[in-house]
Amino acid sequence: MVTNDRVFIVIAAFNEARTIRNVVQQLLVHYPDVVVVDDASSDGTALCLKGLKVFLLRHILNRGQGAALQTGITFALQQGADVIVTFDADGQHHEKNIPALVEPILRGECDVSLGSRFLGSAHNIPFARRVILKAGIVFTRMVSGIKVTDVHNGLRAFSREAAGSLRISMDRMAHASEILDQLKTRKLRFKEVPVDIFYSTLSLRKGQSSWGALKIALDVFYKKLAE
């Protein structure tokens, strides 16, 4: 993808020493502006990036993926990003999906592109995970009124204006639901794009548990009631 617009890739990383270097190296081939936010990892995640030309930010306390993404997004905006892509550190995402997310924004078709594994492909996705994600779709439609096919995909792209207007306040995993909620309240145009998600043994072991989905739902529920 050739463009004069500055595309920043923001990665929130927590204890991803095994995968982060490989993920970042593959991104740097095509995207020189990569921001890694190390969310107080204890396994030397930041050390694994030694010698790579990345923006490296470090949280001194673990604040959660939502907080780390907002830190990366804010930093990218300060650096003059025109488009910001959020990308997972665990190797589940593939950089070849990035142009499909960015190009609709550059053409002015939308403000936000949302990756959807159910429009694309989800390799080795466990059955239970598929069921929970499908339940999440129903939950999101009830709570936020947003119709999407994948409510918890970390592969997204934002225009500069959209990234500046969004504010992730939910520090942990409920941030994904919050982003969708804000798309509606801020009247941002969004488009779903097919992407490929690769589940490995490592990413499944480290990823969200089924109980985590319940916690996310409770966090969203409490926040709605408290507002």
Add this chain to the structure above:
Amino acid sequence: MNLFQLIAAPVATILCVRSALGFVRGKHPRGSSLAAGVIWFLSALFILRPDLTMRVARVLGIGRGADLVLYLFAILFITSFFYFYARFRFIESQLTEIVRHLSFSTSDLPNKGAQSDSSRSPEDSAG
């Protein structure tokens, strides 16, 4: 008077007076002092005159005085829960802002390469 009334009523009265003094002196937020004072006053009143709960309950169409107390307790509990939840989220967000601000001030830039030691100055990493 029974033993419970002998113990609980003075305690509630003292706490009511303490809240009233806090309201007058303004040492604590006046809204909190007022709310606490009202709760302790009603507590003392209903402890000393439990028949009053029955009268109030009848006026409100609630069956028993005990039910009235239970409903009031439930409302108070739920209100307190959401108040403290909102406070907790506010404090968490402030903590995140501090951590974020610190991360910006210690960021490593790409032309210097990612550093393993955040205590190193940008000048140390050149070359």
